[in-house]
Amino acid sequence: MSGDARSAKAEHIRRILATEGPAVEANTQGFNRGRYESVADLDDYEALKREARRIKEDAIERLPELLDELRAAVEANGGTVYVAADAADATRYVRDVVRDVEGERVVKSKSMTTEEVELNDALAADGVDVVETDLGEWVLQVADETPSHIVAPAIHKSREDIAALFTAAFDPEEPLETAADLTAFARERLAERIEAADVGVTGANFLTADTGTMALVTSEGNARKTVTATDTHVAVAGVEKVIPSVEDLAPFLELVGRSGTGQDITSYVSLLTPPVDSPTLNFERDETGPPDDRAFHLVLVDNGRLAMREDDDLRETLYCIRCSACANSCANFQQVGGHVFGGETYSGGIATGWEAGVEGLDTAAEFNDLCTGCTRCVNACPVGIDIPWINTVVRDRINHADDARFDFLVDGLTPDAEPAGMDVQKRLFGNFGTLARLGSATAPVSNWLAGTGVARRAMERFAGVDRRRELPTFECETFQQWAADRPTVRDADREVVLFPDVYTDHVHTARGKAAVRVLEALGVGVTVASVTDSGRAPLSQGMVDTAREAAETVAESLVPEVAAGRDVVVVEPSDHAMFQTDYERLLDDRYEMLADGSYDLFEYVYGLLANGAAPDTLHLGDGERVAYHAHCQQRTLGVDRYTTAVLSDLGYDVVTSEVECCGMAGSFGYKREYYDVSVAVGADLVDQFTAADAADRTVVASGTSCLDQLDDLLGRSSRHPAELLDPARRDD
Amino acid sequence: MSTTPRSTLDRFVERLDRLDVTHTVTDRDGVTAAVDAVCEPPAVGVPLPDGLGTLPASVATDVAPSALGAATTGVTPATLGVADYGSVVLSTTPDGVEPTSLFPDLHVAVLPTGAVVPDMATALGRLGERIRTDGGSHVLATGPSATADMGALVTGAHGPSRVHVVLVEP
Structure with missing residues (x-):
């Protein structure tokens, strides 16, 4: 990274720290405390985590077979399954479904996978009115911002921020002040839109291969309404969401809420085996219809996941249940949130694995350094993913990718086993041992020299060592x-x-x-x-x-x-x-x-x-x-x-x-x-x-x-x- | 239906209390009065299965969108209770358990005590058997709907803000 790029990055981080930092910190630290309290109530938390891990390891190992079983089950239930190779393939399929039912409005419950494939933009380009019904997602849709957290997307906004946003956007008759005011206002506006929608889009937290059942973990009830109020249900999920059986859901349902926001369980866990057998509801004509009128499409997104499965270091990422524990337990994330510690879609520690897998190394490189390898997320992760290792491996790959641009340099000139072109700052800190031996051998001169203003300015400019930090003083006698x-x-x-x-x-x-x-x-x-x-x-x-x-x-x-x-x-x-x-x-x-x-x-x-x-x-x-x-x-x-x-x-x-x-x-x-x-x-x-x-x-x-x-x-x-x-x- | 041990029921009820979910305990003959006592009009409901008593006359069995929209109370049967969590399982039906339990502000769930199981693993075991047999859908509902997206925890987001459980002893 050049000195200018470091300055720009420092400036961006300072701005986010000042504007979003306080709300992000209060919310994530609250979630983190909640996690400690909630898991303490479990009889055997560690055993539950081991069981969840075992199920995911087995599921990813047997993924092709389970996907076949899932497809057969969903089709036997009367639904349709489409495996999308990439984001464009996924959005094309959903656009076709919406066009086939002449859908004018699509309502959505929260789904990171639809964010990943950028479904909203694709549908909007067809003139479809897309409405997010999760209150946090809706706030961001109104504000035209991106999520700062994978579970609570608008945590960077305070109540006051949201009140100001709604007042500016909707000019409400009554002033909106309390969280209850804001919720009631949003609920009412969204209810009208849900009732007039043609297609409901959801994600899926888990899919069971034995029955074609999808689990949706929510608290607001918007996912239930999204499915119930529309005749056509499209679920978009990564291929890694499949697990063998309904029984296998148990440890995940016990862990996901506790690990994420510190709730023992969320208000609703919908176990839908679509098409759902509820009557259809036509609000415009005030009519109900038979459940047979319901249609269901399951869009399973690959978009790099099957390649991640073949990658010994990234594979573990596919065990991720997107609970956000790694983000909430991360001291750095607590300060800056996902707008700094995140990529195109995902944020927090595990995001490095996701972004490297679905987007590429360049995207992961933008935030990967925020993981310091402190390991506080490791015990928090309900499926025991070695998140620091994934970050280290991706950092190593980034170091090597940088090298391709510097292949005219000779590897033999470097003091380590790394490629010639890697970042100077990383090389300096990575070779601290060599530096320290030299420092002690030449102390006290090395300490005087390192302490001079000229030296500190040069180190800051060329190696990105902040001059506000006191440097270590090397002892003459080791x-x-x-x-x-x-x-x-x-x-x-x-x-x-x-x-x-x-x-x-x-x-x-x-x-x-x-x-x-x-x-x-x-x-x-x-x-x-x-x-x-x-x-x-x-x-x-x-x-x-x-x-x-x-x-x-x-x-x-x-x-x-x-x-x-x-x-x-x-x-x-x-x-x-x-x-x-x-x-x-x-x-x-x-x-x-x-x-x-x-x-x-x-x-x-x-x-x-x-x-x-x-x-x-x-x-x-x-x-x-x-x-x-x-x-x-x-x-x-x-x-x-x-x-x-x-x-x-x-x-x-x-x-x-x-x-x-x-x-x-x-x-x-x-x-x-x-x-x-x-x-x-x-x-x-x-x-x-x-x-x-x-x-x-x-x-x-x-x-x-x-x-x-x-x-x-x-x-x-x-x-x-x-x-x-x-x-x-x-x-x- | 099996008999649920007293300790499991106590735990279930203790969990309901913690979730601010009110409850009444009655038998089959008392269901009509118990439901009537907690319903706030207008009320809609889904007929209760055999052996679980009958709905009071004050509850209309109508899931037309206008009726759902106008109703303050929705009454439905529940098919399982999970003691560890205070959850009730609402099984979707063609006569509308899902919308009836979702659109009105107060949800009244009628649950036989014999359907309360101790923990999540047992509940998923029962549901796995059922789903493999009939391909149905189920909602594990725990307390009222809620959101923390507006800067503080608010109960009553898109779903009901209040829940009452009528426990029916054999």
Whole structure:
């Protein structure tokens, strides 16, 4: 990306943050809280998610067979099935149906797939009056805007915005103020249109192959009316919506509302086996007719989906039930919504998979960087899609696609395994390990140089490093060098190999030293590993090959240690997450050995204490008041609780942050175009840690980037939890 | 029809309360009076199946569009209840269960207690059998219609804003 393009993007994001940000934030955070509350009521949420995942895996595996079965069932019921190859094919078919019944007005219930194929424009071009009946969609139709969220399309608009819009558009007799006023006004206007419509278009949340039944998940009742009030029903759905049987709907119906807007279930789930056997209603002539007069067309849209099914990395996208959990749980999405974090049709974390599959890499490239790989969506997804991985893979493909335009450059000149033409900013952050080694070797000169105005302006212009961020200060003596001279603990009960990640080794050496002293105080012999680069930095930039090389190097060094009975302990949560999850994609079966044999530092300390290690030489809390922010990936893995437990057990008075992510997310907050989003995300954390009960507390965080973000935003310095317990602190 | 355990019915009723869905419990002979007591005129309805009692005279069995549009109350049978969610299953019929339960502002559902099942999996099991047999359509309705699209949660969007369940004991 050029410097100018970065500036334009930064400006667009600033504008959306200012205009739409507050409404998007209030709504998505409300949905997200609702999700936590609603899934907590389930007897076994995880089992339900596993069941939903199993059904989707099976359905996509057997998709061609299920589509045949579905077609046979729908046709036996008296409906028609059309499989549309692409968007143009789908719209052509629907236009023909509308023309055949001489339809003048089409009413629609909410359907993202019709947005994807741009059905409204196609019908309007034929002179058909198309009316959206979902209240949110109708607001957008009146405003001539696009959805900012896949489930609640108008969340970027406040009640006041909608009142102003209706007043300007319709000049109502009574002033419209409350949400109830606005709803009643819209209901009335739409009722007239529904009653005078010829064709009803719906989507379908699920289709059951055994019976030809479609499930429509709604709350307003507009989908029911759309189908009931019209004689011709057209349902437009992606081919991936088919599942084997009616019984298979159960876990999805329990999960979809909870995962999305935090409702246990939506008001209506219509299980329609069309043509529906309700009487036809002719409002104009005040007549009813026999159900036999109803016609039904199911348009199954391929539009890239069958190719996604053949793609090992994009296939999981087809499991998506479009609940919006990944958007609502995403700290970045909460700030900007789908008008920044979205493509042509879809928005939020999984949108990268959808847009790459149905539109192409260029569309995905416009917003893919908004996914920081924090993983907070992974546990929220009801079908367990590895959304960060899909984002990483697509980023990798974008890096390679960019290369085609720079094929005159020589790959051998680059310091990594990536193509020559990839984005400079991504290459810089992806090679942070190399940079850090150079930085320490030449410190303090490297730090002085990097701090000059000239250097910062150049870095901003050419590499997109925002000059408002403080750069890391490299230490002359690395953590590894410090550790090399230490005597080992005699007769240790356990032996640990401490993984010195790049930041601990070159920048935050104090936390590494504290970690060694804490472990030794608990009777553990510690050696510091010779490898430092887990591959996290390149992976975050979509440099998969470079990350794989790093993983190989780590495995060569650490797997023999595990095999020899030593435990690997990791200070940096994002690197611990690499070992626990990402390496499954990067390594062979050595992944399992390393995952089983490696621990988050405080997970390990917790285990030592639980097994009787005496904490008396550690620095105990004695009521010290701390405010602790766990790293996003610790939260996803569920290991954040160990830090909280250890600190509480050792006498610290701990409050914890409730935000999903600090907003820095590795290099994300350093990037010029995303600086404002990063700060906006961090503002929630600042609010919590400057509140009355937290303002005087020592700020504690586990992740490097969280510590950097907190230092930048809070104006009081933060510490790693190991530094709290550091025996050396007793001498302070 | 099987007998539903007391605990399942209690859970169903507790869920109805949480959804602000009112209910009355009666037997077959009391259905006429129970329905009459909650109907707000004008009322339209779909005849109840055998064994579920009869509609009061105040309820017209007329699904003409004008009657649906004018009615304040719509009375229909329900064919299943789901205790975990407080949902009632409205099965579409040629005599108009779907429009009658949808257009008027107050929906009164008449449900035999024996049709209340504990959970979603059981409900989908029953519906799967039925749909494979007769190819019918069903709506799982949970509370009144609602929207949050206008800046706050509002009950009564395109569908009814109020729901009442008449539970009929055997």
